[in-house]
Amino acid sequence: MADLDxxxxxxxxxxxxxxxxxxxxxxxxxxxxxxxxxxxxxxxLELGIAIKKKYNISLxxxxxxxxxxFYSINTLKEFISxxxx
Numbered sequence: 102m103a104d105l106d107x108x109x110x111x112x113x114x115x116x117x118x119x120x121x122x123x124x125x126x127x128x129x130x131x132x133x134x135x136x137x138x139x140x141x142x143x144x145x146l147e148l149g150i151a152i153k154k155k156y157n158i159s160l161x162x163x164x165x166x167x168x169x170x171f172y173s174i175n176t177l178k179e180f181i182s183x184x185x186x
Contacts, residue, residue: 105178113174116151117144129174137173145171152177158184 110124113133117140131137134145148171149160158181160167170180 105181106174109174109177109181112151112155113138113148116147127174129178131173133171133173133177152181156181156185 106129107124110127110129113119113127114122114124122138127138133148134140140148145167149167152158153160170176
């Protein structure tokens with residue numbers, strides 16, 4: 102699970118071109134959007150596409166749980182783990 106943590110942080114950095122951020126700078130518990138890492142809705146879309154491509158997980162824009170799944174690295178890990186295979 103620790104590997105998925107690092108993998109997701111790296112995916113966030115690479116897919117969103119966060120040049121000044123390192124894996125160590127992203128807290129697994131901290132919010133990714135708003136007051137946390139400061140991502141916005143465009144970032145959410147790009148991150149969703151990257152996750153869909155990398156993990157072959159189907160995401161729906163209408164899913165009301167997306168906000169919960171994309172809250173932090175930990176919630177993304179849980180979502181991806183539940184939806185793999």
